[in-house]
Amino acid sequence: MQTAVVFLIIAAAIGYLGFRAYKLWFGKQQKGCEKCAVHKEILNK
């Protein structure tokens, strides 16, 4: 049981890091900016 929980935690940690990396490199703009056309325009220059 303990082993199963530990492996789940390890899998969650790997998954979390993968998710963060994906979001960082392939995700949308910085928090807030995706909603704001003004700053999207600055970013698109």
Place this chain on the structure above:
Amino acid sequence: MKKVGLFGNPNTGKSSLFNRLTGLKQRVGNFPGVTVDKQLGNLKFGNETVQIIDFPGTYSIYPRSKDEQVVYKVISNPKHADYPDLAVVVVDASNLERNLLLFTQIYDLGMPTVLVLNLTDVASKNGFVINIDQLQTHFPNTIIVRSNARVGLGMKELQEAIKSLSDSNNPFHHSDPSELIAMDDLIAQSADTTDRFDRIKQIVADVVTKKENPVSHQFSSKLDRWLVHPILGYVIFFSVLLIIFQTVFSLASYPMDWIDMGFAQLSEWTTAVLPEGLLSRLLTEGIIPGIGGVLIFIPQIGLLFFLIGILEETGYMARVVFIMDKLMRPFGLNGKSVVPLISSAACAIPGVMATRTIQSWNERLTTILVAPLMSCSARIPVYTLLIGLVIPDQQIWGFLNLQGLVLFGLYALGLVTALLVALVIKQFFRKSTERSVFLLELPAYKAPRWANVGLEVFQKVKLFVFDAGKIILAISIILWALASFGPSDDMEKAAASVIKPTTENPVDLTAYEDQVAAAKLQHSYMGILGRAIEPVIKPLGYDWKMGISLLTSFAAREVFVGSLATIYSVHQESDDPKPLIERLRNEKYASGKPVYTLASGVSLLVFYAFAMQCMATLAVVKRETKSWKWPLIQLGYMGVLAYLGAFIAYQLLK
């Protein structure tokens, strides 16, 4: 939803006003160019909601930089997604003459407008008295509101003005953008600006009276004679920095020790309470040291930003920006590069984003490339751990703490290297023919508002704990797994090969346990990986455990400390938990030589001062430059600089 555009010159308190109206906590500062990020918020009147858009600060509708172009593009195009239904123009009441230019440009377009006379406290301290009724006669189609956004004065009146103008049956006519001069017609723009200033001068003479010799103005001027002095200004600034670092080291050490001991106790308690097994080991060797490795640095980060917050609130940071501008000019980083670089001393991400205000692409690119060399807050945990470990806690000349002095030296190293790299880029790679102009108005000195300082500290600590903390925790768990497991039964075989203490061979039991732990770790997956990279890092004076921490901290610099905390907890007996720094101090090679010496410690410090170990910054650079080329070049040149710097430091000191 109706849209309200918030316009104004830079540094007129627009962001403070935006925060007051929307209840958001947008970053504010008393020098221009602070706001480059999230700038949308909502204002509610009962069931009705209007959207507030905080536009980049600009002196005129006619743009000079990329961020200023946005205002023109939005205002000139009623079909634009952010074209406002009404404009709130924030002006600095203590400098109406300069601020009214933008207001008259927007007003003359016929857009429903609210004129906010902000910073009224500064205006009255400077001896200005504004006759609002008289001002209203010059601009009959606007609602004039007096405000002091710092303390929330005039917000109710402003909300009422927005509400009345956002009603569809407001008395003002609608705007006509066709009256705008073409963006590239500089001659017509210049003539228009001159005409407007002539008109504004007459209006100001009519509505503003000035009392002679206001006290605060005299005080600020007297202080500025010293603080922005061409020589003394730098001496004072570097002394202030030195005092800050000394304070950070001497005061933060007490709460840090408490946190460290607290986590050691927690680990001990968890071991005693939980049944023996993998989960208990994950908690005591992976998760608890990982979290402890993050939380221990809260006092230092909090204290540093508390002191910097006070400097910013009093108005001193604006002077720092001013004197740094002069310092940076000979290196090709002038004008608008100053704010991004100073922002990078907290974090390179907003620093890189703040370069959007720089007109010249070459200047902007140079600033982006050198910004991560400025020592950011993520380096603080690494610096303070290593300084505490290898630099003696002693006084120099009776009053200077050596550890604080080294921390100051590392910040100075970052700045000097950034300037030198900028000079090299300017001389050999990207010559800029265009020069950015930087306008900076020095605000009057004020007493700090403690709520603002507290908010800044809270936000910085929160970002560190919850943003970096989650990554550190996840990496700690993975490291624990890599250190706890190994291929087939290699670890057990290695442990069994350690000679057991017997009556014929009376080895100290603790020494035996340490040898078993070391043997297991060396044959774990992490040990195998660490030993594979050891030849590359050995010339820098590092062992494989440092190498693993160096690798994991490519995600973010502060991960280094959490990784060390985890690596040094795995396989250790927990009945006598020691703080991390003590464990590192006791770490020895097989020859008995200590692993963490002055040479290897300084080598690591130099490595972290130069290395580009922040995935988030690289991602932002890629986004801002729209290319993989520049983040890769940045990663490459900073990596070479870090490796060579660390190599030289180790070879000289060993």
